[in-house]
Amino acid sequence: MKNEIYGHFHPDERQFVDKAWEWVTNAGEYHETKLTEFLDPRQGYILQSLVNRHPDVIVRWEGGSDDAERKRAMVAPDYRELADEDMEMRVLAITSGEQKFLSLEHGDYMGAILGLGIKRGKIGDIHVLEDGCHVVVAADIADYLSMNLTGVHRINVSTEILPLSGLRSSQVKLETMDFTVASLRLDGIAADVTRLSRSKILAPIKAGRVRVNWKVEEDPSCSLTDGDVVSIQGFGRFKVLEIGSLTKKGRYRILVGKFV
Structure with missing residues (x-):
């Protein structure tokens, strides 16, 4: 069974597949319930x-908002009623009296939180608002963050812990770019977005540092399509918003959005 499952996933994902299959089998065979960290x-x-492979297991998902990207899962035997279970999530509300605070971006908050020694799995979505920031966090680190997060990008901040019902979500901000490309290959589009040469973008791709739709992609010739999300370690991520018509010279018009 394990080898059959492995065949569907990238070798780099095997460790997570092992862990996830253990949660599922423990729920189905031993009636255990597992609350995961935040998953991408x-x-x-x-x-x-x-979970779909096991007839006696169910899962509940929660990320704080309807379109949450990162969510916690509760894996349980199918006779459990999970709707009222505590998913152990809180909202860390971050504010500041400094004017420069309003220019802070998603990456600034992420860096400040991870800089406190927090694992990525303890943090859900980060919602940058007009007057502050709401971060969905695991309940067991909420107090620690509230006490220790005193600055973001050299700007003094104050924090408050709210229940999940107090979350104010934000729309993802994208900086749009449009250009023409000879093909829809990953390396070509990524090179244009990052403003690196085609040869330099090959290094992170072949090193496994590029993900397409959160899956490691090591093939530079992989073809991208509408809606694909590409993340490049050290260079952020972008989304293919639209692949338009061909130019007279046979190049593709393409619109991408860089996450800011």
């Missing part, structure tokens, strides 16, 4: 596909 969409897809 790819991990969520893997876990859901494994």
